[in-house]
Amino acid sequence: MLTSFHKMHGLGNDFVILDERTAHLSLTPVRIAALAHRKRGIGCDQLVTLRPACAEGADVFVRFFNPDGSEAGACGNASRCVADLMWRESGNRTPVLQTRAGVLPASIAENGQVTVDMGEPKLEWQNVPLAHAHDTLHLPLPGDPAAASMGNPHATFFVSDFDMLNQGHALEHDALFPERANIGFAKIESPTRMRLKVHERGAGVTEACGSGACAAVVNAARRGLTERTCTVELDGGTLHIEWAANNHVLMTGSATLAFEGTVVLADYPS
Numbered sequence: 001m002l003t004s005f006h007k008m009h010g011l012g013n014d015f016v017i018l019d020e021r022t023a024h025l026s027l028t029p030v031r032i033a034a035l036a037h038r039k040r041g042i043g044c045d046q047l048v049t050l051r052p053a054c055a056e057g058a059d060v061f062v063r064f065f066n067p068d069g070s071e072a073g074a075c076g077n078a079s080r081c082v083a084d085l086m087w088r089e090s091g092n093r094t095p096v097l098q099t100r101a102g103v104l105p106a107s108i109a110e111n112g113q114v115t116v117d118m119g120e121p122k123l124e125w126q127n128v129p130l131a132h133a134h135d136t137l138h139l140p141l142p143g144d145p146a147a148a149s150m151g152n153p154h155a156t157f158f159v160s161d162f163d164m165l166n167q168g169h170a171l172e173h174d175a176l177f178p179e180r181a182n183i184g185f186a187k188i189e190s191p192t193r194m195r196l197k198v199h200e201r202g203a204g205v206t207e208a209c210g211s212g213a214c215a216a217v218v219n220a221a222r223r224g225l226t227e228r229t230c231t232v233e234l235d236g237g238t239l240h241i242e243w244a245a246n247n248h249v250l251m252t253g254s255a256t257l258a259f260e261g262t263v264v265l266a267d268y269p270s
């Protein structure tokens with residue numbers, strides 16, 4: 001049986017989006033990893049599923065899976081892509097996404113830029129989470145990173161170059177992070193601009209990480225390194241992040257439909 005999918009990307013961070021709104025698909029972690037594999041599968045940084053929403057006012061329930069089969073509570077770039085997809089489907093420029101991290105209102109501007117309200121960052125050590133009580137503004141790790149959750153765990157290092165990027169895998173698995181963590185390296189260029197590279201949990205270094213950009217701006221602003229509104233330059237392009245006065249983080253950037261395809265799920269191990 002053929003199952004259709006959308007291949008989309010947000011600044012090069014790419015997704016296979018499967019629709020389970022009308023029929024349940026048998027997607028085990030093993031099958032997700034096989035589908036996400038760059039050589040043996042379709043290939044993507046995250047596999048995304050759509051289900052009927054159960055939260056009031058939400059249009060769709062979205063889940064995000066890493067190529068190692070693990071599930072993430074949030075994915076900023078995929079959220080913009082799904083919002084864009086909802087708009088193409090219904091013509092509604094203000095779709096609302098339900099995710100494990102919360103209900104996220106989105107909007108699609110006339111120029112095609114997509115804004116997602118990523119909700120409030122969680123800054124308490126239990127909510128990142130960290131393994132033990134500690135100030136999240138200064139983690140007990142060499143390099144003095146800060147931590148925040150955007151519905152998924154992030155640590156941000158403030159760096160002058162990206163030499164530490166190859167330490168991302170070890171840092172992701174540091175005992176301080178019981179659920180592992182996404183590891184961002186931010187080079188501050190001005191109070192309103194930073195360069196960011198992210199080693200993503202369960203995926204490795206990607207072209208861009210939306211939730212990582214949100215966390216980096218929150219952490220930089222907490223440190224007094226940037227303003228609360230900041231442009232984030234990633235390898236794949238630019239995001240505009242605003243940590244608004246109501247404590248919500250607004251992320252704006254592009255969402256690109258690459259192609260629509262079909263796959264025989266039963267051809268992949270489960």
Ligand SMILES: N[C@@H](CCC[C@H](N)C(=O)O)C(=O)O
Pocket residue numbers: 013045046064066071072073074075076077078152153182200201202203206208209210211212
């Ligand atoms: N690419 C994403 C983040 C995807 C999930 C992440 N790897 C995790 O495990 O938390 C983004 O754009 O936010």
